[in-house]
Amino acid sequence: MSASVTDATTAGGLPEANPWGAPPRRRRRKLTFDRALFMAVFLGLPVAVFVIFVVIPIGQALFYSLTDWSGFSPVMNVVGLDNYVKLLNDETFLKALRNNALLTLVVPLVTLTAALAIAVVVTTAGPSTGQVRGLNGSGFYRVVSFFPYAVPAIVIGLLWAQVYDPAAGLFNGILTGIGLDGFENYAWLGEVRAAMPASMFVMIWASIGFYTVLFVAAIKGIPAEIYEAARIDGAGRFRTAISITLPSIRDNVQTAYIYLGILTLDAYVFMAALNPGGGPANSTLTMSQHLMNTAFKKGQFGYATSMGVVLALVTLLFAALIFAIFYFAGGRDKKGEVAR
Amino acid sequence: MSAVTLDEPATPARADRGRRTPSDALVAGTSHTMLILWSVIVIVPFCWVLLSSFKTSKEILSSPFSLPAEWSFDNYVSAWTKAGIGTYFFNTVIVVGTALVLVMLLGAMCAYVLARFEFFGRNFIYYSMLGGLTFPVFLVIVPLFFVLQGFGLLNTLPGLILTYVAYALPFTVFFLYAFFKTLPDDVYEAAMMDGAGEWRTFFRIMLPMAAPGMAGVAIFNFLGLWNQFLLPVALNTDRKNYVLTQGMASFSSQAGYNVDFGALFAGVVLTVLPVLVVYLIFQRRIAGTVSTGTFR
Numbered sequence: 154m155s156a157s158v159t160d161a162t163t164a165g166g167l168p169e170a171n172p173w174g175a176p177p178r179r180r181r182r183k184l185t186f187d188r189a190l191f192m193a194v195f196l197g198l199p200v201a202v203f204v205i206f207v208v209i210p211i212g213q214a215l216f217y218s219l220t221d222w223s224g225f226s227p228v229m230n231v232v233g234l235d236n237y238v239k240l241l242n243d244e245t246f247l248k249a250l251r252n253n254a255l256l257t258l259v260v261p262l263v264t265l266t267a268a269l270a271i272a273v274v275v276t277t278a279g280p281s282t283g284q285v286r287g288l289n290g291s292g293f294y295r296v297v298s299f300f301p302y303a304v305p306a307i308v309i310g311l312l313w314a315q316v317y318d319p320a321a322g323l324f325n326g327i328l329t330g331i332g333l334d335g336f337e338n339y340a341w342l343g344e345v346r347a348a349m350p351a352s353m354f355v356m357i358w359a360s361i362g363f364y365t366v367l368f369v370a371a372i373k374g375i376p377a378e379i380y381e382a383a384r385i386d387g388a389g390r391f392r393t394a395i396s397i398t399l400p401s402i403r404d405n406v407q408t409a410y411i412y413l414g415i416l417t418l419d420a421y422v423f424m425a426a427l428n429p430g431g432g433p434a435n436s437t438l439t440m441s442q443h444l445m446n447t448a449f450k451k452g453q454f455g456y457a458t459s460m461g462v463v464l465a466l467v468t469l470l471f472a473a474l475i476f477a478i479f480y481f482a483g484g485r486d487k488k489g490e491v492a493r
Numbered sequence: 494m495s496a497v498t499l500d501e502p503a504t505p506a507r508a509d510r511g512r513r514t515p516s517d518a519l520v521a522g523t524s525h526t527m528l529i530l531w532s533v534i535v536i537v538p539f540c541w542v543l544l545s546s547f548k549t550s551k552e553i554l555s556s557p558f559s560l561p562a563e564w565s566f567d568n569y570v571s572a573w574t575k576a577g578i579g580t581y582f583f584n585t586v587i588v589v590g591t592a593l594v595l596v597m598l599l600g601a602m603c604a605y606v607l608a609r610f611e612f613f614g615r616n617f618i619y620y621s622m623l624g625g626l627t628f629p630v631f632l633v634i635v636p637l638f639f640v641l642q643g644f645g646l647l648n649t650l651p652g653l654i655l656t657y658v659a660y661a662l663p664f665t666v667f668f669l670y671a672f673f674k675t676l677p678d679d680v681y682e683a684a685m686m687d688g689a690g691e692w693r694t695f696f697r698i699m700l701p702m703a704a705p706g707m708a709g710v711a712i713f714n715f716l717g718l719w720n721q722f723l724l725p726v727a728l729n730t731d732r733k734n735y736v737l738t739q740g741m742a743s744f745s746s747q748a749g750y751n752v753d754f755g756a757l758f759a760g761v762v763l764t765v766l767p768v769l770v771v772y773l774i775f776q777r778r779i780a781g782t783v784s785t786g787t788f789r
Contacts, residue, residue: 191691192606199603199662200618206637206659207625213636224635271531274524280517288524296773297532300539303772305720307738308764311757315545316538321754323541326557358534390520419629422722426742441631449727454635461632468629 217458224454236459246460249431249440250467252349253418256439257471260353261413264360265406271298271361272368273394277380295369298362306359310426313355317341317427348432356423360416364409371402407479414471418464421445440464539765546758553754568759576753578760580733581740588650588736589718592657597711599658600665601673601703605695607666608673609681619670625663634727641728648731656724661714672706673699712775719768737764 218236222229240246275291301309316323319340328336341351375398383393399406421441424431431438440460448457545553546568548561573579607619637656638647646652676699684694700707722738729736735743741760 187690187692191695192610192612195602195606195695196618199599199666202599202655202659203622203625203662206640206656207628207633207663208621210633210636210640211628213640214632217636224639271528274528278520278524280521288521288528290525294528294532297535300535300769300772303716303768304765305722305738305741305768307720307722307742308761311741312538312542312761315754315758316541321554321557323538323557330558361531362535415627415629419631421631425722441629444631445634445727448635458632458635461629461635464629465632468627472627 214458214461217455218462219459220455222455223452224448225452229455232455236456237463239456240459240463245435245438246440246443248435249438249443252436252438253420253440253467255349256353256356256417256420257414260356260360260417261410263353264357264413265364265409267357268361268364268368268409269399269406271365272372273398275365276369276372277393277398278390295366299366300362301359302363304359306422307426309355309359310423313358314342314427317351319343342428342437343433345433345436348428348436352424352427352432352437355427356417356420359423360413364413367405367409368402371405372398375401403479407475410475410479411472414475415468418468418471440467542758542761546755546762548755548758550754553758568753568755569763571753572756572759572763576740576744576756576760577732577735578737578740578744578763581735581737582763584650584734585719585736585738588653588657589715592654592661592718593711593714595654596658596661596665596714597707600662600710601669601700601707602695603662604666604669605673605699608670609676609699619666622663622666626667630660630723634723638727648729648734650729650734653725653729653734653736656728657718657721660724661718664717665710665714668710669703669706672703676702712771715771716768 219231219233220229221232221235271294275287275294277287279287279289304312315321317325319325319338322341324341325336325339328339339347341347379397379401380393383397388396419441420439424437424439424442428437431442441464444457444460444464447453447460541557544560545557547564547566548559548568552559552561573582603622607615641647641652641656644652646655680698680702681694684698689697720738721736722742725736725739726742729739732743741764744757744760
């Protein structure tokens, strides 16, 4: 264990005995046997679990992706980058990659815009006199809109698959009910044109609430004096939202964007529930679905792990891109300083 | 912002509270309309599922709006017994319950040592855990399959529990780390001077003091683990060990065109109910945890 290294040399070898004197030097204490055992057990157990089930598999994944392993035979040839070359010519995989890219472009943008709008309204859009506060009854909206987050994604998928059902679904029932007879028996998840937008809507529907709660918490952290000052200067609600709220919580927006991006680059659970087969003409197939098919249905484990590596790389690339965009676009300017 | 002057004291202006300008009314009206619309879009599908769960499959297929001819719990009975939701429910309770206790214990231990002791490699371990948060599970799903097979834990509940623990651990450590960091040092010193060893200090003093943080993280872990789908689908393929989410997925696809829709809807209600209860009880704390822990 690395825990056995002692720092006693710098700390003088004794625990701080006088709490009233100089500020105590934290966390530098003599290493007794009891303390060493304590640290070894407390750190050793969790780290062992983490290494065995997370770190080692990541290492293995990198290696398997360079082989032609089928998973069930001991034979394994190192084929170098062949799997990656094959990926570049795999039409299905490229289609899946484009679908993921489209999801990552649309879903976070719509979700976060809506979540921000709701958060701003329930926190700061109240009456323009008196204290800066949100609309009346905003707690209700917060509770309701967070609710889908508590429901398993797979169940949300199944639920919406029923809502979208061509004949007996709620959605077509409402549409035909209000006189749009053209939608009778329209297969929302079965038409190439409609399947993707319909799936996107489900993901947006499921995510807005969580990010609303996040942004509400962030906005509540902004000092009220800033809003009052802006109001005295004559800034209206919209101007306040754009010039004060948004710059003050842009770190939160950035993190939320990355979280959502990771979700949409994965998207497995939603898509598996809505269209297990990848949708009409693979229009909703995602990389993760293709990976699972390749590994567990076709038994091409080496090839499948190379998809996993690509997925991980794309995710990292996406995160870096978001950091860069937020850094350069209106990034570290004076506005951000106002609330800090 | 050019002139943010703080010279003028912010007046509470209690006098003119309640007096509203026309623009206030306009903004409030528009906002309420939009928000109510959104709430309806969120709530209505759930109500529809609840309604449909009392109908027979024939009624469901004939019209989405009709009321059930008779309100019976037949669908719930058949979902619970015939479709195996009962078994899956108990599997889920066992797996999520055990994994939750384990991950909170291990996570607290790890976070405590990382946050309050200084030693060689501390930052390395901490940042590796953080890294574990960002890698997609899909990267490791294939090797994980064979790691579990190697231990003889593939398709067993203990194997699934350990995997859950490993993948919930980085999140747990990350948030509890911040919590243990803020605990005052004097309490620790006092316990030490009174002769409590490290072990007793942790279990009797520090862990109870971190209880609010533990509760918040536990709620998030509960929701996350209860809703987990990918890990069981890949690592737990034995039907009698299925968890709820898996059961629901296979339930809707296995029968093809002969899906028992009534039972499917009943199954959805049965899956949603426990999380809904947990959420409604703890929703205030959830909002609180998000604000204290997450992004600041």
